[in-house]
Amino acid sequence: MTNKVRKIVVIGANGMLAQKVIEAADSAAKVICLDLPEFDITDRVAVLHTIEELCPDVIINCAAYTQVDKCETEEALAFRVNGEGPGFLAEAAKECDAVLVHISTDYVFAGDSGTPYREDDPVGPLSVYGRSKLKGERAIIASGLLRYFILRTSWLYGPGGPNFVETVLRLAAEREELRIVSDQIGSPTYTGDLARAIFALLQKSDDGRGSIYGIYHFSGDGACSWYDFASVIVARAQAAGIPLRVKTITPITTADYPLPAIRPAYSVFNKSKYQTAVAANIPQWQQSLQIYLDERQAII
Ligand SMILES: NC(=O)c1ccc[n+]([C@@H]2O[C@H](COP(=O)([O-])OP(=O)(O)OC[C@H]3O[C@@H](n4cnc5c(N)ncnc54)[C@H](OP(=O)(O)O)[C@@H]3O)[C@@H](O)[C@H]2O)c1
Numbered sequence: 001m002t003n004k005v006r007k008i009v010v011i012g013a014n015g016m017l018a019q020k021v022i023e024a025a026d027s028a029a030k031v032i033c034l035d036l037p038e039f040d041i042t043d044r045v046a047v048l049h050t051i052e053e054l055c056p057d058v059i060i061n062c063a064a065y066t067q068v069d070k071c072e073t074e075e076a077l078a079f080r081v082n083g084e085g086p087g088f089l090a091e092a093a094k095e096c097d098a099v100l101v102h103i104s105t106d107y108v109f110a111g112d113s114g115t116p117y118r119e120d121d122p123v124g125p126l127s128v129y130g131r132s133k134l135k136g137e138r139a140i141i142a143s144g145l146l147r148y149f150i151l152r153t154s155w156l157y158g159p160g161g162p163n164f165v166e167t168v169l170r171l172a173a174e175r176e177e178l179r180i181v182s183d184q185i186g187s188p189t190y191t192g193d194l195a196r197a198i199f200a201l202l203q204k205s206d207d208g209r210g211s212i213y214g215i216y217h218f219s220g221d222g223a224c225s226w227y228d229f230a231s232v233i234v235a236r237a238q239a240a241g242i243p244l245r246v247k248t249i250t251p252i253t254t255a256d257y258p259l260p261a262i263r264p265a266y267s268v269f270n271k272s273k274y275q276t277a278v279a280a281n282i283p284q285w286q287q288s289l290q291i292y293l294d295e296r297q298a299i300i
Pocket of ligand 1 (some may be wrong): 011012013014015016017018034035039040041042061062063064066067081085103104105106133153154155156161210231
C-alpha cells in the first residue's frame, strides 16, 4: 500500500479475518480498531458520528454475524448486522470520502452451477446468512458510494477464530473416525491471503485506476470437498508430528449430516477479475494450509 492511505479503520477488529488485516496493513498507516461492544455497526447514528470524527481514508469491514446456523433462528439480528450495518458504513464512507472494503460470501449463490461463479452471475442464497449478506452488498451499492470493494470469499480459516481446520484437528485428536461431507465443493481461503488481496486492490486504487472498484471474488486457488480438505489437514498435521487419534476419515453426504442452514453444493469462484486487476497469482489452497499449519505450530 502506498503512503497515500494514512488512516485505516478496521471494523470487527477482534475477529478472525481482522487479525490478519491488521497485520498486513502498511506500518506507515494509522490503524484504528473498532468492534463490539464499543462500536456497533447496526447503530446508524453512532456509525455516522464515529466515522465522521475519525475521518479515515479507508474503512475495512470485517464485522458480521458469522454463525451460519444460528442465523436461521436469529434472522432479525442477522439482517441488522449483515444486511443493514454495511449500508450505514457506506453512508459514513460517502460522507467522509473514504474507500469502503466489505467482505461477503460464496453463500450468496445457490450452488447449482457447474462452472466457477463470476461476479455478475445470478445470485440465489439458500440460507438466512446468505440472504442477509446479499442484502449488505446491495445496501452498499444502493448507498451511491462509488469507491467500494466488495470481496466475496469462501471457507475462511486463520488464526484467532473457530474454523474448519481447528475443528478437524480437535476432532482428529479426540476420535478414531471422522465423518466429513464430500458432496459440497468449494475453495478454502486463508485469512492471510485475503488480507493481502484487500491491500493489493487498495494499492491499485491508489494508483488512480478509478474504475477498479466493485465486486470481486477471492479464495484460495483450486477446489475440493470438505472431505478432501479434512483429509489434507489430517495428513499434513500427522506429517508435522501433531499427535492425532484418527485412523479413518469417512466421506458422507450432506443428507447424512443435516444442519439448520442449507449450504451451496458448489461454490467455486472464477477469480479472473481479481487476477487481472492486481496482476498477481493466487496461492493454491494446499500451499496456504501448510503456511497456516506451520504458523500454528510455531505458536504452540
Ligand atoms: N468464516 C468464514 O468461513 C467466512 C466465509 C465467507 C465469508 N466470510 C465473511 O468474512 C468476514 C470475516 O469473517 P470472520 O470469520 O473473520 O468473522 P468473525 O471472526 O466472526 O469476526 C466478526 C467480528 O465482527 C464482530 N461483530 C459482530 N456483530 C457486530 C456488530 N453489530 N458491530 C460491530 N462488530 C460486530 C464480532 O464480534 P462478536 O464476536 O462479539 O460477535 C467479531 O469480532 C465476514 O464478513 C464473513 O461474513 C466468512
